[in-house]
Amino acid sequence: MKLPIYLDYSATTPVDPRVVEKMVQYLSVDGDFGNPASRSHRFGWQAEEAVDIAREQIADLLNADSREIVFTSGATESNNLAIKGAAHFYQKKGKHIITAKTEHKAVLDTCRQLEREGFEVTYLDPKEDGIVTPEQLKEALRDDTVLVSLMHVNNEIGVIQDIAAYGELCRANKTILHVDAAQSAGKIEIDVQKMKVDLISFSGHKIYGPKGIGALYVSRKPRIRLEAQMHGGGHERGMRSGTLATHQIVAMGEAFRIAKEEMASENERVLALRNRLLNGVNDMEEVYVNGSLENRVAGNINISFNYVEGESLVMALKDLAVSSGSACTSASLEPSYVLRAIGRDDELAHSSIRFSIGRFTTEAEIDYAIKIIRENIGRLRDMSPLWDMYKEGIDINSIEWSHH
């Protein structure tokens, strides 16, 4: 077994070897290195054909038309283009936007920018399980709501939102619905014929493709128009100028093709590993799963080990590559805003670890992870004054702490 063990597939994934093999065929003088926008010679035509095939492969996973796919540099750019692009284009219809407090920063920060430009944004509070209910959205929708942006799967806690229900509500209200699907593509079904979604953001590197490439689905029926954020040669039907990165696009296409083919069997395997990990640790005292366990993607589990601080646990688990909701790693000292938004107190937020499992995770790795988690939770709790107090029956919230 190779150490450290990678359990951070929600952060990024390694590129699948099959994808790498395709990708390198579009770079050198021996490959199809041409500019897909070159119309006057076969170098360009071949590159364009490769891009067309990739566009089809991506559209295939969504049951969409390939003309509905716009390539970007990643999900952050897709989110920016979707939100600013739609808000600016349709602002005469209204200046109210709805999103949720647990969205990715690429959505939240874009909405903040629109607030500075005079838009009004409603930030929905998810329930304790991380879900934004359709009723909450229904109550927040107004006549002047021009755009709703809600994610399909949360990056920290992996919970799945009811996009189909949001779609019905938005369509009835004539409001554009944007969905950030960076964490759901290839993991759960996305069918644009069934879900009434207008704009969907995708990332290449979350699904075993390379970094630096993403896509935005832009619905043709109904036709959604966007104000371009990147101006230039009018690529991607004017929505996103810039020479298409053939090798990255081909790679993303191949990654989406593989995802579609293998999603069902991979999900089953990943879910078994996730449950093995969870069952291996949740008989310890004061262990909490953050977010709904039922409505959750297979590969994610986010656990708070109460009375152990997350960063010191990450340090102890140096043979595991995981993420912590503790803030100590950031300069702000604020713990995970996602866990705070679902009502977790600061202590539990500080004590959280996200494990994300993927295509190359093995059972032996999970078993090793369980062993070192158990050992280190014990060791750190023996060192924790809060654990002592818990054991003595002292309510930690009854103490007047000196905040610094």
Added chain:
Amino acid sequence: MAYSEKVIDHYENPRNVGSFDKDDKSVATGMVGAPACGDVMKLQLKIDANGIIEDAKFKTYGCGSAIASSSLVTEWVKGKSLEEAGKISNTEISAELALPPVKIHCSILAEDAIKAAIEDYKSKNA
């Protein structure tokens, strides 16, 4: 984030983890920090008849730097008088452990823990 070798050493082999009876008159207890902030330090000093710190123990909930700062302090205070111990400053602690700027608060907390323990001893033995 990269930790210094000294932080890793103290974190992996913490010195003097444990507790003394806090009701013992010769024991000084200082507990500082807050769970909501992500670190709580409990420092206990055992003081002999001559006012010299003969032993020290700690328990810390916090990041690696917080654990290392408290572990280091337990080593430093032993054999010192209360007055000498009270002069240990966060800058010495952070310099010894090569703490990065975002972790300076861990060394401040360790300094505060010493001061809180001394206060506790004084009020107990007033």
